[in-house]
Amino acid sequence: MSSPQENTQSSDQVQRFLFDHTAVRGELAHLEQSYYEVLDRHDYPPAVEEQLGQLLAAAALLTATVKLEGTLSLEVRSQGQVTLMMAECNTGAQGGDQLRAIARYTGEPQGSSLQELTQGGQLVITLDPTQGKRYQGIVSLDKENLALCLEGYFANSEQLPTRIWLEASDQKAAGLLLQQLPDDASNTDPDAWNRLTHLAATVQKQELLNLEPLTLLHRLYHEETLRVFPPHQLKFGCTCSRERTSEAVASLGEAELQAIIAEQGKIETQCHFCNTVYTFHKQDLPEILGKPGANQLPDGHKLH
Secondary structure: OOOOOOOOOOOOEEEEEEEOOOOEEEEEEEEOHHHHHHHHOOOOOHHHHHHHHHHHHHHHHHHHHOOOOEEEEEEEEOOOOEEEEEEEEEOOOOOOEEEEEEEEEOOOOOOOOHHHHOOOOEEEEEEEEOOOOOEEEEEEOOOOOHHHHHHHHHHHHHOOOEEEEEEEOOOOEEEEEEEEOOOOOOOOOOOHHHHHHHHHOOOOHHHHHHOOHHHHHHHHHOOOOEEEOOOEEEEEOOOOOHHHHHHHHHOOOHHHHHHHHHHHOOEEEEEOOOOOEEEEOHHHHHHHHOOOOOOOOOOOEEEO
């Protein structure tokens, strides 16, 4: 897989839009460079890449839709061939929201659909706002694809009719979301929801992946009164750091850390998301142990 051009106009953004005089809004996500950064750090089979790309696009869409300030994570867990998939979107970073993702699987996956890869699996949706309470919802992966599972989540938890389309290739991932808002006096087009979702359902995979957002919206809705907002930029980014890792290492306690250094000469942890390796030596222990520590390693880390 070759790296996309950094200046590609369609690369890595969420485009918000709404339809005047209706109770319908939408989001269109397009990922290229950030998706490349995820795949470049791992060697996933094509079927896993496709499902992980859809999960990453969904994380970008949902973060924009719920207007979260904080972290949104989508975590798939199953006893099937793909045991874990996780995509995360962190807002507030300079230059755009940060995306990261990871997958774990056993053997060479057979099949390509979500159900084939994650039999009996569940999707855990976690909203962790900068201010306010943490929220977590669980969705059964009992439908044909991830988009349908997420539509069920919105219908049951949010009571908002929502349609979602997700696609991914080995180079790009994209998603389209339409949502019907509570009706009010400004809605003078009662048939809008049925008409607009019908038009969206005509979108083809290659159109969603390859067309510029404004071009795609024009192709679908050139006869509608569409209001398009400035795009919100996205980029790959990992929340791991030496500071956070050292605090987690401190939670092992001095005796355990001394034993690891005596046996291996150093302590190493590696972030599973970005593959960054953090190394600590004996002379680092006083500073590490002076930190308050944490109860566990940051998500996606392992000790060596």
